[in-house]
Amino acid sequence: MILGAIEAGGTKFVCGLGNEHGEILDRVSFPTTTPEETMDQVVRFFKEKQVEAIGIGSFGPVDLNKESATYGYVTTTPKPHWNQYPILQELQKHIHVPIGFDTDVNAAALGEAEWGAAKGLDSCVYVTIGTGIGAGAIVEGKLLHGLLHPEMGHIPIKRHPEDTYAGNCPYHQDCLEGMAAGPAIEKRWGKKGYELEQNSKVWEFEAYYLAQAVVHFIYILSPQKIILGGGVMKQKQLFPLIHAHVIQMLNGYIQKEELATGIDHYIVSPGLVDNAGLSGALVLAKRELERVQAVR
Template sequence: MLFGAIESGGTKFVCGIGNENGEILERVSFPTTTPDETMGQVIEFFKNKQMDAMGVGSFGPVDPNKDSPTYGYITSTPKTKWRNFNFIGELKKHFDMPIGFDTDVNAAALGETEWGAAKGLDSCVYMTVGTGVGGGAIVEGKMLHGMLHPEMGHILIKRHPEDHFTGNCPYHNDCLEGMAAGPAIEKRWGKKGIELQEVDKVWEIEAYYLAQVVVNLVYTISPKRIILGGGVMKQKQLFPMIRKNVKELLNGYVETKEILVDIDNYIVSPGLGDNAGLCGAIALAKRAYQG
């Protein structure tokens, strides 16, 4: 079986063809511009390709409710040209096959449970920390939805006592994304994160904020593994700092072996690396094909 996969990001689209084992056989990427231009490139890539189904993991917010009249839409995104865009409807004009659809981070979480760092587990959270911050969750083998879908990047957090940055989120200023996403780091310090690798205070503050979302996830969803990906998390010094902060913030309240003795294998980087989102879209396609 062959599946088409689309990882739709606010900065770039990644399209590929993969098989039922999550192997990517072909891939291409291009910048996210206007819907007309970007979707034209998507359709051109998949045209005449052999596929049994397609999967889409998209930046959001999106409508993943199949009973909703706006199912398959990108909805209230800050990217105004994409607001209320009928993503699945546009694909259905050109491809007559099952199409799976969810957020990019829910897709990545699914991919990691199928083939990556959470393989063999029925629950995990995947968070991406990059241009934005977002999170997706698998709970008892299912992608987590509710009234909408998880928006973990906008949780409210306690401010680091030495951080006087006002925040960078257009909706909430100092929510998690407003304080910890790549653009927030750059705006706070005047340089991109990659230029600040040796400045310990940058990562001390970053780890403090990211540890808070991990602690909140432990308390609310209790996932069996937490996976942190995205461009900011390529700063490998963050992982030990986040784990240390998590233990301190939990303060002995959660006494599981995952936290007390095996936290290095509990808070981890993506097993699929930069392919988590695209492999997740393959997993969405596979589920759509299986009905």
């Protein structure tokens, strides 16, 4: 079974071919520019490929309600030119196979649950910290949807006592994304994160904000695994700092061995490394193909 996968990110698109076992057979990536330019490259990649279905994990917000007139749209994104763009429908015009659709972070959570760090578990949260911050969740074996979909990157957080940066989110200013995403780091410190590796205060602030988010997710969703990915988390010194802050912030309230003695196995990096989103899109493709076949 040959399946197509699209990890549609706000910075770059990754398109790939794979199979039902999660093996990536081919992949290509290109910058996310205008919808017309970007989707033209997507269509050209898949046009001559004999795929049975395609999965799309898209940056958002997106409309996941199949009863909605704007199902399959990227909706209120600040990404130039993509606001209210029908990404699913545009692909359906050119590629006539079943197409599964969800958020990029829900897809990543799905990939990690199927083949990665959360394999064998029925709940997990996947958080990506990069150009933006987003999170996907699996609860009792199902992707979490609702009125919209999880927007955990925009939760309110407490400011670090030494941090005077106003925040970078165009909607909320100093929400989690506004304080801890890659652009916030660069605007606060005047350099990109990878240039600040030796500046301990940078990562102390970052860990303080990300740990607050993790604590919220533990309290609200009680996942069996929390996976932190994205470009910012390439700074491996963040994990021990986050672990320490989470323990301190929980303050003994949750008495579980996973937190008390095994937190380095509970809050982890992606098992699929950089393929979580693409692998999850393969699962979306497979599930959509099975759904279509079941109703025929």
